[in-house]
Amino acid sequence: MAEATTADGAAGLPAAARRVAAALEAAGHPAVIRIFPDSTRSAAEAAAAVGCRTEEIVKSLIFRRSNDDAAVLVLIGGADRVDTAKLARVVGAKTGRADADFVRRTTGYAIGGVPPLGHATPPVVVMDEGLMALSTAWAAAGTPHAVFETTPADLARITGAVVAAVAATPAA
Template sequence: MIQHEAAAPFPMPDDLPAASRRVAAALAQAGHPALIRIFPDSTRSAAEAAAAVGCTPEAIVKSLIFRRADDDVPVLALIGGADRVDTTRLATAAGGRVARADADFVRRHTGFAIGGVPPVGHATPPVAVIDQGLFALSTVWAAAGTPHAVFQTTTTDLARIAGAITAAIAADR
């Protein structure tokens, strides 16, 4: 496991992947001293990330990209790893009907591939919505640009750095 601190946007460690360097720069710009951790095994899914960092899937934040149907604006849903997004609730919070984005839309609007989409550093600033259920946890883990990179944060800091609206967007279990 390689660990890198995101204390300042420059200089960045040469062995940190380019996508993770962009996340580190965005975190530093937001005043967040996150430590980006790179794992040899995949952290693409909530279960894989939880196994890698040694937490429960609930403490993994999924950064899911949707597109607002009326104007194609990207919508970022930040939700716990064990939860699913209720698209009706998300649409209410995001200000319009939403649909799941395809891989091309995600890459074009975020600059990241599915499986490593972080909550910050997107090419096009999204409408960000964080599920209120995440606030039951003090510490969470989020993707850091690649399917092998994550960082730890608090839910309060996550909402702040993502510029997220707080709403109940999780589907009922």
């Protein structure tokens, strides 16, 4: 496992992870980026690599806002799904799931490694309030093999996220 604590110490990381390290440093977040040999592309894979529960993985999901085509980044727990009606109320318009080209163009990252910060075009950021119940969370760091540890409060701070209830209610 490779690690870096700052953008300067990230020389051995892939370029995308170095960009995340620089964004974390600029935000004043002392996170260590960890690179795993196995994929961390899905929440289940990331949890297995890190050795935590799926709920402690932060999914970074990109949506397209219908009224202005803006990128909307939803940060949500690894076991949760987004309720698009709730999301629409928070962002003021309907949203649709973004395709891989839109994700790459607006974030600068490929699906499976989209981090919560350091995007090519700053997105509207919404963080599900359910994450606030966690003491620690793990988020993608630019590649399908890279993650960093944070707290939900720090994640909200460094991303400028609106914290709101956007997770779908589990079926009974």
